[in-house]
Amino acid sequence: MSTTSRVIPSASEDLQQRDSTGNASCEDGVTPAGERATTATAVLGRVVPAEEPWLTEAGARLRSGKLVAFPTETVYGLGANALSEDAVLKIFQAKQRPLTDPLIVHVPDTAGALAVVDFEVEGGGGQKARRLLDLLGEKLWPGPLTLIAKADKKVPPCITAGTGFVGVRCPAHPVTRQLLSIAGVPVAAPSANRFGHVSPTQAMHVMEDLGGSDILVLDGDTSGACGVGIESTVAKIDAANDRILILRMGGVTQDRIRDALKEGGEEFSGISVYAGSVAGGKTEAKGEEEREREARGSLKDEPAKDEGQAPGLMRQLCAISDATTGQLLRHYSPDLEVFRVLGATPGSTSGRMVGGGELADLASMARTSVVVDFAGQLKGLQASAVAYSDLSIEGSADEAAKGLFRALRWAETQPSAQRLLIAGLPSKSNGDMAAAVNDRIYRSASGKTISVE
Known part of the structure; x- marks a missing residue:
């Protein structure tokens, strides 16, 4: 199998050549x-x-x-x-x-x-x-x-x-x-x-x-477009209950919103900022899911969601009593099957499917998979993978955010690839964007997760 390391083509290579005038x-x-x-x-x-x-x-x-x-x-x-x-x-x-x-x-x-x-x-x-x-x-x-x-x-x-x-x-x-x-x-x-x-x-x-x-x-590819790389943070102003409710994590972190409120003075000192994001890294996955359920339960008149679906993006925050089922869990998805891999190290070769417990032979799966890594967690699979790239060798969540969607589109173009294995970001990654990136990875995989033993 051919392997590729950090060779996702640049924007300038993807687009036409430009002369000195632009x-x-x-x-x-x-x-x-x-x-x-x-x-x-x-x-x-x-x-x-x-x-x-x-x-x-x-x-x-x-x-x-x-x-x-x-x-x-x-x-x-x-x-x-x-x-x-x-x-x-x-x-x-x-x-x-x-x-x-x-x-x-x-x-x-x-x-x-x-x-x-x-x-x-x-x-x-x-x-x-x-x-x-x-x-x-x-x-x-x-x-x-x-x-x-x-x-x-x-x-x-x-x-x-x-x-x-x-x-x-x-x-x-x-x-x-x-x-x-x-x-x-x-x-x-x-x-x-x-x-x-x-x-x-x-x-x-x-x-x-x-x-x-x-x-x-x-x-706008030559004008610094998409420097954040993932969508905006979505938050509802709930002044009647003295809170800001965050559903979708994005380019503005929960801490930045808190800091802005503090700078507003005493009038806003009692405003709480609550985030109900989707599962993150292995060490925090359970807590994130519990917070998500708590967020749903805290909104009045929120109808029950179908199993296998994420809470509706804006509908959950708006707390509308007649809201229908919201955004599907499957989102940001390339045209091939995706598995999120949590807790891996460069020597990892196997894990288990979260929720079912079935053994997942990563070494065997890699032979027909594109591997998108983060900080070398899946480096041991590079030699056997259809193609390989690392979102950030240095472990920067901000760098990973900038390149995530481009990497997902690159993965679906690789010949003979049957699936994508993508590493989740540890909760203590460098930078501010780990929770937001993990949300996109989780949804791109429709929640399918392999936890490394």
């Missing part, structure tokens, strides 16, 4: 204006540089109800005018996304967020909730944090999935900020990939998944 070369199938050409008649999407005049065209497309994919500091988003239901429905159609999954609305600043939320909440707490949004927006925006609040009546129900709550975010990437300014409308945008697949961190990923739809893709 324009795409015509020799690589790109028109002089910078629009990437395609020979496949079924491809309707277009990739263009994230610069003028394309930014102006992208803004006009959004205002007219069309779709634009754009880079952010997290992943590429698929955007539509958030105030047009017809435009937003095109997102669901392009992604094959169920209407039961709400969308995040991107805004240029806190004032933009206030235009799509409603703090006149029955039962009180509205003014305090607004002050919390102002504070967190001041301290943590622009950045990878989504805040959930009651939706204004102008927000289409398809964005909220009928819950009446909306997630808002002020992104940090300069291309996104320019686009929002030019468009002049709030932009609803999930990740720009087919539903359930690996989130895109390069323009070519968007085209691979959604190129058959009429989408203008702003290519």
